[in-house]
Every structure is written in structure tokens, then in C-alpha cells.
Amino acid sequence: MTEKRTSRRGFLKAVGAAAICAWTAVRRCAATWRGPTSDSDGLPDVGGDPARHELRVLMKAPEGLFRPTSTGCVVQWVPNGAVESRVLAGPTAKELDVVKQIISPDPSDITLSSARPGGEFFFQMQYRRPGDGEWLARPVRRVQTQRSAGESFSVALIADSHVYHSHRVEADMANLQKTCDRVLADRPDFVVFIGDEAGVHYLKDKPGFMNQQRAYERWELWRNSFADVIASIPTYMVLGNHEGEAGYYQQHRMGKGPVGYLQRWGTIARKRYCLNPLPDTYPEGGENEDWKGDPASPATGGGADGNASPLQNYYAWTWGDALFVVLDVHRYTNPGGGTPSTVDQWTLGAAQMRWLDRVLTNSPARWKFVITHHLVGGWEWNLRGDRKGGGYLYGRGGAKYARIGEQAQITDLMNRTGAQCVFYGHDHIFAHQKAEGIDFVCCGRPTYLNPQWWSKSAWKEAYGDVGKRNPNDFHAAIGYTRLTVSPQTVHVEYIRTGTDRAGRENVTTPEGQVVDRFSIST
DSSP states (O other), rough: TTTTTHHHHHOOOOOOOOOOOOOOOOOOOSSSSOOOOOTOOOOOOOOOOOHHHHHHEEEOOOOOOOEEOOOEEEEEEEESSSEEEEEEESSSTTTEEEEEEESSSOOOEEEEEOOTTEEEEEEEEEEEOOOSOOOOOOEEEEEEOOTTOOOEEEEEEEEOOHHHTTTTTTHHHHHHHHHHHHHEEESSSSSESSSSOSSOOTTOOOOTTOHHHHHHHHHHHHHHHHHHHHHHSOOOEEOOOOGSSGGGGGSSTTTEEEEEOHHHHHHHHHHHHOOOOOOTTTOOOOOOOOOOOTTTTTOOOOGGOOOOOOOOOSSEEEETTTEEEEEETTTTTTTTSSSSSSSSGGOOHHHHHHHHHHHHHHOOOOOEEEEEEEOSSSSSSSSSSSBBSSSSSOOOOGGGGSTTTTHHHHHHHHHHHHEEEEEEEESEEEEEEEEOOOOOEEEBSSSSGGGGGTTTTHHHHHHOOEEEEEESOOOOOBEEEEEOOSSSEEEEEEEEEEOOOTTSSSSOOOOOOOEEEEEEOO
């Protein structure tokens, strides 16, 4: 840091004023990790590493970084029973002092602040059982604070990991680890997960399987699958359909099983393991609709159990010269009803659309990016993609559907306000297409491919033939999207990080190399 860096005393004074928050409305965990059973998900294997084994005994989820600002960010952790936790922080790696020490069985967080804008700070977490002599010391982490206008930076965009399925397949988890390693090596300022991560809705679950506890386990599995990334790089989450928080999942029945309350369970579990921005985290704001569940309804529950505003489901922030806007296309679609059967049923809801208009209109940022799990409409084919209309219309496809459903309103708004890009996931490939002057980018996948989709008529309409590049462009390869932003140019690159378990890539790019790239200039 330069001579303008914050002093250790000033840093500790600011951090010491931050509050530690404990969740009191969650089930208290067992004293040790219980491992996978026949009806639950286990954490990733730690092999013979004693330090990682001890960490797993002590913590349901170790430290994670969320809500980064110009002066710091939130550090959050989830103990596994009563654990003593110690937070050390300072302006350099060699100037760390204890800023908080707490014994709690509940998820806890602390806001570290007082770093300079565009600068950095350092922190370390230490854990032990109360009364034990030795601390389990975690690595010292360096964290980048919010950039000011004129500064360049990079971002990692990770989509559709589906770890609730992938963790059962060794090859898929190996791919995921390669992606994590590359992201850590690239050192982006932050990472955005574009949905379908935690799997509170999973088609292979048995009827009646999902409940609140298992929703916690799915989110715990996601958090630990990306533990090194989330502990090192501030993290944001976009909600996908498999997070289970859609309006049409308020009451959901799997086969002939009992009704499940996926939206309520999923929201509560997510807010325990992933801290998205609050309405007052950034000037751009976010969901603040004062939504509360009905205490008499098991589908929505009361306002005290977490399924209430602030939902942390849509939000925006400015970093350097770029505005990032995260949308939730699911929660306000068919609340209490069934899955969408027409593209017009997909909606952001009136309040979110008004907020999106206000944020895009008022932002002076040179670059404006919209991030959503899938478009607010998509193709007009059935779920399988082999018949027009009928059944579950699933939100698939990119630029070709820029004027389908409510997406047309968003397209017009983006053009009116000078927004350049839509980044999305859902389709498990990398694709760059353009329509209405807007770049549509499907951000790939870090685990495995779905070649059975590519032969369908709907897919060919949306993305073209798997063996061709024009007129539609799609790359089937394991990896993630890297976004590099400067005041003059935005570079978008898709980096191949692994190899599909069935070898179904349509690219020959070696692992670790850039599959495709494009740039936008002022």
C-alpha cells in the first residue's frame, strides 16, 4: 500500500466498531461433522489432509467474503457446534491483530472496514474448540476493495456448477477444482456465481426428500465446494431455477410425494450460507419490498424465519467504471402457481422492474452489465426442446429472444440507458451473440456438459449446430468467463479449465487457454 494506507490503529478502531451478527433462528448443529448418509449430501472429500479434516470437524463452512465495499467487506463463517473464532486484520500481511473473538454455535459475521478505496487489506481466521490450547490458523488473505472510476480490474463469472449432482462424480469435481485453481491464480476482484449451484430443487431427489435441514445441507455443500475461492475472493450469487426460490416453487410436489415448500426452505438456507448485498450495502440498492410470509402458511412462513425482506435476491453495485445489475427472474414468476407454460409468464415483477429502470437510468457508469440466470422469456419450445409451446417453457436461449416476453422491455431499457451486455447461464455452454445492439453472453460451465440438448430443434434455433460456428456461435467446453474492464475497453474471455467426462467438447483449445474472446470499446 502507498503512504496513504490506513494505519493499524485506524484500521482496528473501525473494525472494532463493526458488529458480529449471530443467527438465532437456525437449528444448532452437532458438535462434529456427521458425514454423508443415504439421504443426505456430504462435503467434498478431504483425503488424508489432517488440517482440512480438523477444519471440517470445527466448521460447517469456514470464512467467506461477501458485500465488498470501498473500505472493506463482510467476513462470515458457520461453526459446527460451539466454536471459538478469532478474526485478525490489518493493512498488511505482517500487521495483523485480533479485532474480534467470539464463542458461538451460530453463523457469525463481521464487517471489516477502513481500507482505502481501490486498495487492499489483509485478514486471517483462527478456530478452536472452547478451552482448547491450539488455534487452527487459516491462511492470511489479501482482499481488494471497491475500485474507483478510472481503475482497471477483472471479474470471474461462474455458471451452473450443479454441485449437488457434480459432487457425486469424481471427474466433475476434478474439473471444478481446476476452475477454482485458475480463478485463484487470476486473482479477480470478485466472483459472480450465475445460479444453479445449491440445488434445493433437484429432479433426482426422491419425493418428500427436501426439507429445511436438507436445504441447509445443499447450501453447505456448495459453500464448501468453493471454500478456497469464497474465502479469498468476495462473492455474489445470482439465483437460478435450481435454487428452488421461484414463485412456482412455493408449493411443489415431486411425483406422488408430499407438498414441499422449496421457496421458503431455499431462501432461509441461502441467507445462512451466502450473504448477498442488502438494500443499503450500495447506493444502487436492491430488494427492499418489505415482503413477509404469512405465519399461518407453511409455504411462506412467518417473517422471523428468514423468508422475508431483505431477500438479497436482486441488487446492483458500481465497481470502477462499470455498473453490475443482478436480476431475479424466478421469485415473482407465478407465485403459488405452476411452472410457466407461456413465455409471458416469466417476469421480474413490478417492483424489480421499476428498480431496474431507476438503476440503469440514474447510473453514470461507462459500462452497464445485466446479469441473470436466464432471459425473462426465452424460447417458445417445451422443456425438451422438441415441440413448440406446451409444458414447461424453460427460459432457454440468448440473443435470438431479445424481444420475447418481458425481455423485450429490458432490451428497450438497456438501449435507452446505454447498457452493453447481458451475462447469463442456464444453457451450460459459452455463447456470444448480439441483438438490438446488445451483447448476450452465456457464461459456460465448470463441471460437465449436456450433449443430449444440442440435437434438439429448439437448440439449433437458438445456438446453431454443434459442429458449426456461424451464424450462431456456441462453444461446448468446461470453464468460466473472465471479464476484464478498463475505462476504454471491456474484454470478455472464456477460459477452458477442464475436460468433460465424456469428451464431448466441440473445441480443441487446451486446458488453461482462452477458447473465445471479444472486446467492446468506447
